[in-house]
Amino acid sequence: MSFITRGFTGRRRDRDPRLPPGQTLSPDWPVLSAGPTPRVSTEEWEFTLTTENGTHRWSWDELRALGIEDITTDIHCVTHWSKLEMPWRGVSLDTIFAQVQTHHAYVMAHSYGGYTTNVPMADLLGGKSWIAFEADGEPLDPEHGGPARLLVPHLYFWKSAKWIHGLVTMPRDDPGFWEQNGYHLHGDPWKEERYW
Numbered sequence: 208m209s210f211i212t213r214g215f216t217g218r219r220r221d222r223d224p225r226l227p228p229g230q231t232l233s234p235d236w237p238v239l240s241a242g243p244t245p246r247v248s249t250e251e252w253e254f255t256l257t258t259e260n261g262t263h264r265w266s267w268d269e270l271r272a273l274g275i276e277d278i279t280t281d282i283h284c285v286t287h288w289s290k291l292e293m294p295w296r297g298v299s300l301d302t303i304f305a306q307v308q309t310h311h312a313y314v315m316a317h318s319y320g321g322y323t324t325n326v327p328m329a330d331l332l333g334g335k336s337w338i339a340f341e342a343d344g345e346p347l348d349p350e351h352g353g354p355a356r357l358l359v360p361h362l363y364f365w366k367s368a369k370w371i372h373g374l375v376t377m378p379r380d381d382p383g384f385w386e387q388n389g390y391h392l393h394g395d396p397w398k399e400e401r402y403w
């Protein structure tokens with residue numbers, strides 16, 4: 208029956224059901240950066256989490272000691288390319304937020320180099336996001352955000368801030384860099400929340 212249903216919906220038979228609307232598979236991993244690539248060594252790298260109750264800091268070793276997870280996930284860029292089943296390694300935001308208390312429902316991610324992007328807490332917690340150090344079995348290249356980047360793979364990839372430096376919780380959903388420049392506040396690829 209399913210092949211008949213396909214005909215009715217007009218869906219292309221070779222289209223992978225894991226691809227959100229308007230996306231195509233990329234054979235390689237494109238680099239998209241709004242500015243120059245910051246070079247941050249793991250010795251100087253530091254991750255901060257600021258809430259209404261203060262700032263917590265972790266060094267490279269301290270953050271990794273919280274517990275590293277293996278992740279296999281698809282990623283979707285708003286410029287229409289996707290990659291499927293990418294292996295990543297990182298520390299879950301659930302693990303990191305378990306160490307702090309906040310009543311805020313939103314977060315601004317801040318990168319070395321000045322990039323920012325806003326994400327609701329509901330899109331960070333519950334096994335949905337990580338501070339990632341490795342992809343495809345290798346330490347993250349600087350071009351791809353090394354030494355560490357935010358990974359929020361169920362949202363468009365601009366939310367996955369490269370060269371992550373810290374998160375700041377916020378009471379309101381203030382727009383980050385691309386969101387101030389016309390990208391959608393939320394960015395769900397399955398709803399094609401590309402621009403607003």
Ligand SMILES: Nc1nc2c(c(=O)[nH]1)N[C@H]1C(S)=C(S)[C@@H](COP(=O)(O)O)O[C@H]1N2
Pocket residue numbers: 236237238239240241242284285318319320322350351352364365366367368369370
């Ligand atoms: N710090 C920072 N993070 C960033 C960006 C950026 O310009 N600076 N670009 C975003 C965009 S638009 C995309 S699509 C992805 C690209 O990640 P990649 O270069 O590893 O493919 O990073 C996101 N994170």
Ligand SMILES: [Mo]
Pocket residue numbers: 239284285286364365
């Ligand atoms: Mo992007």
